[in-house]
Amino acid sequence: MDRNGLEVLDRRECLRLLGAHTFGRVGLTTGALPTVLPVTYRMLDEHIYFRTGPGQKLTAATSNNVIAFEIDGMDRLWHCGWSVCVTGVAREVTSAIRLEELDRVGLPRWTPNDGARVVEVSIDVLSGRRLGAS
């Protein structure tokens, strides 16, 4: 339990949750201001991958910036929920081999124009919390 009365999830459980979902949010700092953007993603070899077009996500990616990545789920009826937060370095994926691997496992596309560019985020800091029944 943490000081807020939430169950602390271990790394194994955080990775399981990241692997079981495909919708999350990226937290960025752009022009000194924080922003949160939804993305569809896939975890592969303990890295997070998502598609992007030109714009702030890609800018962050290609600048080797540190970004946050978060997934969560909640059930209002049962008042239980969980969240997993990753901090890591974002890079554009340029390796043809890795892009092929991602094609094979299927990298979800969210917007109609989701770009051909792919961002990889290393899972450097990983933390998770759960409230209520698991």
Next chain:
Amino acid sequence: MDRNGLEVLDRRECLRLLGAHTFGRVGLTTGALPTVLPVTYRMLDEHIYFRTGPGQKLTAATSNNVIAFEIDGMDRLWHCGWSVCVTGVAREVTSAIRLEELDRVGLPRWTPNDGARVVEVSIDVLSGRRLGAS
């Protein structure tokens, strides 16, 4: 439509969505690193309110920092979804009148130890996107 093929939501629709939900995420910069934290909240008079204890959310709040606040919803089956992102200044609420008003409308509590402290975020920048059926 934006350049990613998503419907741009107007301010009125963004405010309606913010008023209709009570679970969102705060995007902060702490120690130069971005973080995303889930919160339960309520919108009142075009401001976002959430409870907090000591820690990074409160630190951001009491320092008049700019933070991001995001809500979203998606339906994988119908492949539709939406998100609303707020950028604003976070302040701790100290006015007894405002705290009473919030008690009256009911400020949801997420964690068992969610503090007596309340953070107010001004809605300075507001944007929203929707994909698929509304």
